[in-house]
Amino acid sequence: MSSDDFFLNKRENKKIDLKLQKLAEITGFDRKTLDEVFDRSTLHSIEKLISDRVIDSLEFPISTGKEGNVFLATTPQDTPLVLKIYRTSNSTFKHMADYIIGDPRFQSIHKSKRDIVYAWTSKEYKNLQKLETIGIPAPRPIKKIDNILVMEFIGDKNQPAPLLKDVELKNPKTIYKQIIKxxxxxxxxxxxxxxxxxxxxxxxxxxxxxxxxxxxxxxxxHPLSNEYLKRDIHRIVSYFKKYDITENEETLYNKIITGK
Ligand SMILES: Nc1ncnc2c1ncn2[C@@H]1O[C@H](COP(=O)(O)OP(=O)(O)OP(=O)(O)O)[C@@H](O)[C@H]1O
Ligand SMILES: [Mg+2]
Incomplete structure (x- = not known):
């Protein structure tokens, strides 16, 4: 590295340091979490989203998960949006690889860690597009850059909608039917x-x-798609037992795969 490069890098690092300090103030995250989530390339992608006027600012973290972080952001028109940022470090690549290898859409990718995370993000984006195409309620995908997925915010004002597990349903049968559909x-x-x-x-x-x-x-x-389908059905049918909804899982599975 020439001394010029060294000073450039130092300057670049200082810039990133300042940005992270600002993000720490906005998000309330500690520096360790920020360093994990916002590596240099993720910061560049966020800058690109801002300069392309997809978002105007990051507001606050909605959730910190095993593989990524979900943030509320706002557009220049003040509409809330969601940014899901997959971590490129400390991520569970083995788990991701299991779901990507075997998917005919992702046969040709080189499988570096970063590539796997980017492919995973693309997969979520494409799957959300599919749900939009068939009119199933889901966040509308807006943009994907590298490890960042931008999507519609589901909720009221700045309050994200609750998870099914945290709601006492007044109309469990209707919701159950929607999920099976x-x-x-x-x-x-x-x-x-x-x-x-x-x-x-x-x-x-x-x-x-x-x-x-x-x-x-x-x-x-995918070689395990039927197993995954059975597991999805099992989890949903089991969950709705507490609302006295009972359905035979095998019969339901057969109905789903035959389209009856
Ligand atoms: N579009 C959205 N609108 C509102 N809230 C959202 C949206 N997407 C995600 N969330 C919130 O962020 C949380 C995490 O999102 P998601 O389930 O997609 O990520 P995850 O990687 O599974 O995280 P975890 O490891 O915590 O399960 C959700 O449980 C939900 O509360
Ligand atoms: Mg989740």
Whole structure:
């Protein structure tokens, strides 16, 4: 490295340091979390979203998960949006790789850690597009850059909609039917299996079930897609038992795969 490069890097690092300090103030995150989430390339992507006027600012973190962080952002027109930022460090790549390898859409990617995270983000974006195409309630995908997914915010004002697990449903049968219909339509019309469907990945908003977190979604061609479908059905049927809704899982599975 020449001394010029060294000074350039130092200057660049100082710039990043200042940005992270600002983000720490906005988000309330400690520096360790920020360093993990906002590596240099993620910061550049956020800057690009700002200069392309997709977002105007980051507001606050909605959730800190195993693989990424979800933030509320606002557009220059003050509309709330959601940024899901997958971490490129400390991420569970093995888990991600299992759901990507086997998906015919992602056969040609080189499998560096960063590539896997980017492919995962693309997969969630494409799966959300599929839900939009078939009219299943889910956040509308807006943009994808590298490890960042920008999507519609589901909620009121700046209050995200609650998860199914945290709601006492007044109309459990209606919500149950919506979820089963979503599973069937995804499978029948888009060959898609969510693969992580449960009360933790469904938001309840205005009496509707919104399906979220589609990174794990696989196509029918995936060798384990039927197992994942059975697991999705099992988790939903089990959850609704507390509302006295009972359905035979095998019968339901057969109905879904035959489209009846
Ligand atoms: N579009 C959205 N609108 C409102 N809230 C959202 C939206 N997307 C995600 N959230 C909130 O962020 C949380 C995490 O999102 P998501 O389930 O997609 O990520 P995750 O990687 O599964 O995180 P975790 O590891 O915590 O499960 C959700 O439980 C939900 O509360
Ligand atoms: Mg989730």
């Amino acid at each position: 979503a599973i069937r339509k995804m499978y029948q019309e888009e060959n898609l299996v969510h693969s992580d469907l449960s009360q933790y990945n469904i938001l309840i908003h205005k009496n509707k079930a919104y399906i979220i977190d589609l990174g794990q979604g696989v196509l029918k061609g």
